[in-house]
Amino acid sequence: MGIEPAVQRAVKPALVKAGRLCKRYVQRAPFSRKKFIVDALVDVDFEIVPGCVTAVVGESGSGKSTLAACLVMLEKPDAGEIWFEGREISRLGHRELAQLRSKIQLVFQDSAGALNPRFSAAEIISEPLMIQRQDSGNQLRTRACELMEEVGLCADWADRHPLEFSGGQRQRLAIARAIALNPSFLILDESLSGLDLSTQAQILNLLLDLQASRGLTYLLISHDLGLVGQFADFVAVMHQGRIVEHGPRQQVLGNPQHEHTRNLLGSVQTLASNFYAAQAGSR
Amino acid sequence: MQRKRKLVSAVIFLCSLHLAILLAGFVAPTDPTAQNRDFPFAPPTRIHFVDAQGHFHLRPFVYESASSPDGLYQYHDLHEHEYPVHLFVRGSEYKFAGLLTCQVHLFGVDAPAQIFLAGTDTYGRDQFSRILYGGQMSVAAGVLATGISLLLGLVVGCIAGYYGSWIDESVMRLAELFLVLPWLYLLLAVRTFLPLHITPAATFFLLIAVIGTIGWARPARLIRGVVLSARSRKYVAASRGFGASDFHILRRHVLPHTYGLLLTQAVLLAPQYIIAEVTLSFFGLGAGEPMPSWGSLLANLQHYNVMVSYWWMFAPALALVLVSFGYLAVANVFHEQLQSGSI
Amino acid sequence: MMRYLERRLVHSVLLLVGVSLSCFLLTGLAPGSFFDEMKLNPQISPGTVAALRSEYGLDQPLPWRYGRWMKSVLRGEWGYSFAYNSPVKNLLVVRACNTLLLTSLAMIVAWLLAVPLGVWIANRSGRWQDRVSMAGTSLLFAVPELVLALGLLYLVVRTHVLPAGGMTSAEFERLGLWAKIRDLAAHLVVPTTVLVLGSLPILIRHVRGSMIEVLQAPFVQAARAHGIGRTRLLFRYALPAAANPLISLFGLSVAGLLSGSLLVEVITGWPGLGPLLLEASMSRDFYLVTGVVMASTFFMVIGSLLADVMLVVVDPRVWTD
Numbered sequence: 001m002g003i004e005p006a007v008q009r010a011v012k013p014a015l016v017k018a019g020r021l022c023k024r025y026v027q028r029a030p031f032s033r034k035k036f037i038v039d040a041l042v043d044v045d046f047e048i049v050p051g052c053v054t055a056v057v058g059e060s061g062s063g064k065s066t067l068a069a070c071l072v073m074l075e076k077p078d079a080g081e082i083w084f085e086g087r088e089i090s091r092l093g094h095r096e097l098a099q100l101r102s103k104i105q106l107v108f109q110d111s112a113g114a115l116n117p118r119f120s121a122a123e124i125i126s127e128p129l130m131i132q133r134q135d136s137g138n139q140l141r142t143r144a145c146e147l148m149e150e151v152g153l154c155a156d157w158a159d160r161h162p163l164e165f166s167g168g169q170r171q172r173l174a175i176a177r178a179i180a181l182n183p184s185f186l187i188l189d190e191s192l193s194g195l196d197l198s199t200q201a202q203i204l205n206l207l208l209d210l211q212a213s214r215g216l217t218y219l220l221i222s223h224d225l226g227l228v229g230q231f232a233d234f235v236a237v238m239h240q241g242r243i244v245e246h247g248p249r250q251q252v253l254g255n256p257q258h259e260h261t262r263n264l265l266g267s268v269q270t271l272a273s274n275f276y277a278a279q280a281g282s283r
Numbered sequence: 284m285q286r287k288r289k290l291v292s293a294v295i296f297l298c299s300l301h302l303a304i305l306l307a308g309f310v311a312p313t314d315p316t317a318q319n320r321d322f323p324f325a326p327p328t329r330i331h332f333v334d335a336q337g338h339f340h341l342r343p344f345v346y347e348s349a350s351s352p353d354g355l356y357q358y359h360d361l362h363e364h365e366y367p368v369h370l371f372v373r374g375s376e377y378k379f380a381g382l383l384t385c386q387v388h389l390f391g392v393d394a395p396a397q398i399f400l401a402g403t404d405t406y407g408r409d410q411f412s413r414i415l416y417g418g419q420m421s422v423a424a425g426v427l428a429t430g431i432s433l434l435l436g437l438v439v440g441c442i443a444g445y446y447g448s449w450i451d452e453s454v455m456r457l458a459e460l461f462l463v464l465p466w467l468y469l470l471l472a473v474r475t476f477l478p479l480h481i482t483p484a485a486t487f488f489l490l491i492a493v494i495g496t497i498g499w500a501r502p503a504r505l506i507r508g509v510v511l512s513a514r515s516r517k518y519v520a521a522s523r524g525f526g527a528s529d530f531h532i533l534r535r536h537v538l539p540h541t542y543g544l545l546l547t548q549a550v551l552l553a554p555q556y557i558i559a560e561v562t563l564s565f566f567g568l569g570a571g572e573p574m575p576s577w578g579s580l581l582a583n584l585q586h587y588n589v590m591v592s593y594w595w596m597f598a599p600a601l602a603l604v605l606v607s608f609g610y611l612a613v614a615n616v617f618h619e620q621l622q623s624g625s626i
Numbered sequence: 627m628m629r630y631l632e633r634r635l636v637h638s639v640l641l642l643v644g645v646s647l648s649c650f651l652l653t654g655l656a657p658g659s660f661f662d663e664m665k666l667n668p669q670i671s672p673g674t675v676a677a678l679r680s681e682y683g684l685d686q687p688l689p690w691r692y693g694r695w696m697k698s699v700l701r702g703e704w705g706y707s708f709a710y711n712s713p714v715k716n717l718l719v720v721r722a723c724n725t726l727l728l729t730s731l732a733m734i735v736a737w738l739l740a741v742p743l744g745v746w747i748a749n750r751s752g753r754w755q756d757r758v759s760m761a762g763t764s765l766l767f768a769v770p771e772l773v774l775a776l777g778l779l780y781l782v783v784r785t786h787v788l789p790a791g792g793m794t795s796a797e798f799e800r801l802g803l804w805a806k807i808r809d810l811a812a813h814l815v816v817p818t819t820v821l822v823l824g825s826l827p828i829l830i831r832h833v834r835g836s837m838i839e840v841l842q843a844p845f846v847q848a849a850r851a852h853g854i855g856r857t858r859l860l861f862r863y864a865l866p867a868a869a870n871p872l873i874s875l876f877g878l879s880v881a882g883l884l885s886g887s888l889l890v891e892v893i894t895g896w897p898g899l900g901p902l903l904l905e906a907s908m909s910r911d912f913y914l915v916t917g918v919v920m921a922s923t924f925f926m927v928i929g930s931l932l933a934d935v936m937l938v939v940v941d942p943r944v945w946t947d
Binding site: 105116 | 517518524
């Protein structure tokens with residue numbers, strides 16, 4: 001893929017825009033005056049281009065997951081705004097949020113923890129449909145089977161429980177659940193970590209197929225730079241709650257401006273980073 | 284497996300005790316309030332298989348009893364006629380489940396003989412029947428109070444564990460208050476502040492309410508713990524991401540974790556509450572006459588002469604111990620199962 | 627460390643205040659009073675009843691009554707008993723001491739028995755001694771204290787070995803000091819035994835459980851590998867490590883013991899707080915009931931604080947708060 005289509009895509013208005021987001025966590029031990037303050041997000045500004053894959057990288061504790069939580073409206077930022085499709089969503093009430101939830105979905109890292117082990121695959125996938133009251137009864141099951149087929153799982157396994165699936169299959173299940181409500185924006189929070197390389201490749205292919213067939217926009221949160229180099233169109237680097245660098249992939253990975261980005265890249269072996277940079281340049 | 288057999292036998296034991304108590308009217312040979320002024324403090328009727336002539340009877344029988352002239356409350360058997368024990372006899376009327384009137388009793392003997400399996404009290408009332416009916420009172424009170432405690436504990440524990448922060452803090456402080464106080468003192472104190480002269484039915488429900496309400500703290504704390512850990516699971520966050528209401532999340536994802544806990548708590552609390560009711564009745568603060576309760580039956584033993592001379596008046600204690608033991612046996616098996624992780 | 631104890635002290639005081647408030651709140655809800663019995667008596671006019679009520683301040687609003695009670699507490703009287711016509715304190719002191727004597731003795735004996743037994747059983751975990759003991763304690767646990775008390779009393783009454791109740795014999799006053807102590811001890815046997823038997827199952831179980839857990843810890847295995855003798859190992863190495871949850875249990879078991887002692891005191895006629903509470907309860911003597919409940923809470927709190935102090939002394943980890 002050449003650079004031009006990426007630029008063309010960048011001309012469209014941003015799907016998601018975040019302006020000066022701030023989130024602080026305060027932990028107080030009971031009956032103690034000591035407080036632990038964690039600034040998870042500090043003045044975070046960025047945009048997500050529709051139809052593309054934007055990656056957010058950084059070490060643990062840099063605020064990536066908090067960002068994801070805010071975008072999915074599981075947490076409310078202390079300050080700043082979030083726009084989705086031109087609409088400000090960080091201060092919406094419960095009912096308006098409910099409608100919006102079908103458009104933004106999140107796929108967690110730990111598939112075993114993210115899927116309730118007591119329920120069958122079909123029940124898990126159809127839960128969002130049930131909550132949003134989009135279908136009922138038999139329709140739910142049919143929908144669930146369709147979704148399973150779409151992510152490459154055999155529909156006969158609809159009655160199996162999550163722990164009977166392998167790690168990669170569970171992740172497919174999580175993805176099926178996430179796309180059940182036909183979102184336009186999918187956040188993948190370390191969704192490919194903890195999988196072996198061949199499974200990672202398979203899931204990656206699935207995600208690319210889904211992107212093509214459904215016109216999805218992805219936000220990929222990862223600490224795996226190799227993955228980012230393969231998959232992402234745009235990259236943002238986070239460090240201690242701030243975005244220190246962002247831009248098209250080949251620019252950020254191939255020619256890092258910020259010292260921290262250089263540190264991050266430097267932690268991957270020089271040979272590998274050169275390899276990826278070369279790869280990035282050739283796409 | 285061995286454990287399964289243990290569980291099944293313990294549950295069967297417990298259920299048969301409850302069944303006997305539930306069907307008190309059927310199992311008891313006589314009306315618990317029927318007085319036999321001729322037979323005060325009669326000892327338990329002896330069941331014979333071999334008669335005075337040395338013949339063996341397949342069907343057990345009893346002899347008619349009569350007062351001895353030698354002392355007060357002394358009885359001897361009249362050996363003229365054997366009165367075999369029959370099953371499914373027609374006897375005094377009783378109400379089954381408060382609706383159906385029945386006359387069939389599990390066992391009995393023909394008049395004029397009487398069968399007092401556990402002797403009689405000062406009014407000549409059959410203790411065995413009174414124990415069964417008393418069991419209805421005590422066990423029902425205990426079980427219902429357990430239900431109340433668990434319900435309260437479930438609701439409060441869920442709210443505290445799910446919503447956290449100041450609600451959790453304040454609820455836990457309150458729970459600590461209840462947990463830390465000696466329960467019998469608390470029970471008596473609360474009982475004081477309630478009216479003394481109300482109908483027995485009202486007293487019964489009041490008793491259940493008081494016993495149940497005081498004990499909410501322990502189940503609430505345990506449930507709160509379970510809810511806290513369930514709440515932090517990722518699939519709860521995922522559900523919320525789909526726009527699930529708190530109620531949906533509680534019902535679908537959190538509540539199933541509490542079932543095991545509720546069951547074990549039920550089996551542990553029930554005997555304690557039964558004992559609480561028996562204690563209150565023993566002190567005379569129970570529902571009162573005419574409904575017997577194990578406590579009021581045992582209260583007879585507080586008279587020196589009764590305790591010394593009439594050992595059969597201890598029978599309600601045996602019933603209490605059997606029920607208590609049944610519950611604890613089941614609880615033990617549950618505990619073992621939990622420890623080995625099969626629940 | 628001091629801060630931790632300070633916090634516990636403040637907490638305990640708050641607890642006592644909370645209990646007193648709850649009692650008064652319950653009083654406010656109560657649809658009746660001490661003088662209800664009098665009202666039923668046709669010989670006493672309603673006017674007299676009303677006058678008595680206002681004299682005792684029963685027709686005043688709740689906060690006013692609470693304030694007056696507080697003042698009485700600070701004066702050292704702890705309210706006024708209608709039935710006995712005396713300040714509550716006078717009635718409480720003697721009875722509280724008797725209950726304290728009984729419960730502390732029972733506590734000491736129970737723990738003195740439970741710890742060695744629990745350790746011994748834990749040592750033989752998995753073998754037949756363990757199973758038999760566990761079955762035995764289960765059986766004992768199933769027998770309620772009420773039945774234990776009645777049963778023991780029966781035995782004593784039939785065999786005339788010990789006095790069957792009360793605290794002292796009729797000739798107590800005329801006995802010499804040594805004889806007095808013997809008499810008291812004889813009367814103490816039955817109630818103490820019941821309380822000890824009632825607490826033993828739980829205590830033994832916890833000691834055993836705690837010890838088994840500790841015996842599996844690496845540092846104990848290491849000590850065994852060094853060839854340290856069994857007894858020394860159990861009591862000098864394992865037990866202190868297992869002490870932590872046991873001390874917490876100590877704090878909690880005081881409540882159970884007090885409840886048990888109420889029952890035992892009533893049945894055996896031991897003149898402690900138990901019979902006093904029962905009488906006050908039956909005659910709806912509010913301030914006396916409140917006083918007794920406060921006294922029992924006070925003992926609870928002391929027991930709990932004692933447990934906290936022991937915890938701090940025994941477990942150095944608590945210091946780093």
